[in-house]
Each structure stands twice: as C-alpha cells, then as structure tokens.
Amino acid sequence: MPVYEYECRECGPFAALRPMAEYADPQPCPDCASSAPRVMLTAPAMAGMDPARRTAFATNERSQHAPKSSKSLGHGAGCSCCSSSKPSRKTLYRPDGSKSFPNSRPWMISH
Template sequence: MPVYDYACDDCGTFTALRPMSAFDQPCGCPDCGAQAPRVMLVAPALATMNSARRIAAATNERSSNEPKSSKSHAPGCGCCSSRGLKQPSSAAKSFPKARPWMISH
C-alpha cells in the first residue's frame, strides 16, 4: 500500500498508509480525528536510467528467463573471437639480458 500526505487544518501535515482505492478520499487525523484532505508535499520521484544501463538490465532480465547455450555463439562473438586480444609479451623480448624466470621489481 502507498503512503500519502495529508494536511490537517489544526495539527499540520501527516502521512498515512492507505489503499490505492482511497487515494482521493480524506483521511482522519491521528491527533484530533478531523478529516484532512490529501496534499502533494513533494514531487513524485521517477525512476530513470540512461540507455546503456537500461539495455544491460534488459539483457540480464532476458538471460535469466531464456539463457543461451554455448552452441548459439556465432563466429566473431566477443567470447570466442581472438580479435583485439593482446598476446603476452615474452620476458626475453622486453629484457634481453635478464633471466626470464626472475620477477623484477
């Protein structure tokens, strides 16, 4: 159930947990019992996110319900392709006179 804000003429503002079907009906003040109308004290907060985060969330949601098997990978996909990956350099190339089995500081 949502929480709504109300303004009592005598006691001031208060919040009440009410069903959504009673959103437009006045609520009894918890201090004096008088019927208080609903008021909007703050603007409603909207949950927004940028497009990259929204796409990532949609991908995660989709993968939790419909996981792909490893057989569905296509040539050139990021996990199977070696394109763009650097090969580790040999110690002999970077330090020609150093011993390759030693770790330098």
C-alpha cells in the first residue's frame, strides 16, 4: 500500500498508509480525529535504476521482439566469402602424396 500525505487544519501535515482505491478519500487526523483532505507536499518517490542494468533490460526487450539476423550482423572472422584471406582447403596434401582431411570429422570415410 502506498503512503499518502494529508493536512489537518488544526494539527498540520501527516502521512498515512492507505489502499490505492481510497487515495482521494479524506483521512482522520491521528491527533484530533478531524477529517483531513489529501495533499501533495513532496514529489513522488521514483525508484532509479543503474544505467548498465537499464541498458541490459532494453537490449533484452529489443531482442525478444526483433532478434538480429546473421545477414544484418555480417559473417564472422575467417568467412570465405567476406574475408580477403585465402580460404582453407578441406583436403591436405602431404609431400609423399598422401592426403588427409583436417577439417572433416575423423569418423567419416571419404570417397
């Protein structure tokens, strides 16, 4: 329940814990029991959030509704279609004429 401020004509301002449904209703003064109307003497208290945490929440919210695709990110380092380096070959030829497949799965048999 929120705390609301009231002002009694005889006793002055006081605060009371009230349900939100009764925010506009007058509150009896705790000292003299006369009806006191609700007033706003101070600004509402706003809970602040750490900027890094706010950025993380914004990033998560954005990615939930519109995730980035790999086309918008580009390809990673070493991509054969985007990088200027020579692409690696799947077959490695040794000086003795034998060949191996260093990038392939070892349990696969090639033809």
